[in-house]
Amino acid sequence: MSAIPLNHVLILACILFAIGFTGVIVRKNTLFILMSLEVMLNAVGIAFIGAGSVWQQADGQVMFILILTLAAAEVAVGLALLIQMQKRFKSLDIDLLSKLKG
């Protein structure tokens, strides 16, 4: 049994997830949106690790490693798209990417 109650770990994960979600919704700079996505993925990792430590199973950490690889791939593709965006629009404002709007 862990020294930290699972409730509080989940509350921390929820708070961090909400902060990251707010960042994704509010910010217009695409770079900040990517950073907020990192915060959100991190919060999910906290939830997995907390659950794994409460039940004394290694599965939580395995899931965290998979989330880590997901975050790495996402950041690589996202930053490459950002570089393209900077090349074409000379700006990182996400409102410029509205060509598909009807």
Next chain:
Amino acid sequence: MSYLSPLQWMFYLAALLAVIASIKVISGKNSVHALLYLVVSLLAVAVCFYLMGAPFAAGLEVIVYAGAILVLFVFAIMMFGLGQDEMLHAPKISSLRLWLGPVIIATTLLIQLLFVIDDSEMQTKLTSMVIDAKQVGISLYGPYLLAVEIASFLLLAGLIAGYHFAKPDGPDEHLGLQKNSNHHSRQHSLLGSSHKSGANK
């Protein structure tokens, strides 16, 4: 329940620091400062992992997240060349004040880590509930083998996509761009003339 063990105090302090740093990440104006706060937030979360009995995950968080992914962010920011316009609005000599926030939070985390390492009673309590890297490895390459394969495919896809999107367009980039823009403008003028002719009709 009113009594909190030192371990719990440290966990809540690290959690508070993580929340504060995350709020600073999403509310910052300067992208480099936000990145700095993101590093500090990840370090605080790593301390939380350590106190939850997952030292392997804490090490991965520091090495991969704060070490590799954030360096990728730094490289991207350097490639964007945002330096000029952000430096223009930045205060001139007050660099110490700008660095003060991350420095304070990082120092608090360092003191926490030193405290944990120094306190032998807390060490025994931590090692009693730890899930070490061996268990994680056995689980990762046993029942989760397929997930590891899929993750490797995902990383390969990320590598290829990153190369494809970020590669330079070659030495004749300017030529190609100009040809494209000329083509576009001619198309636009054609469109305009056809519109005009249509209106004339």
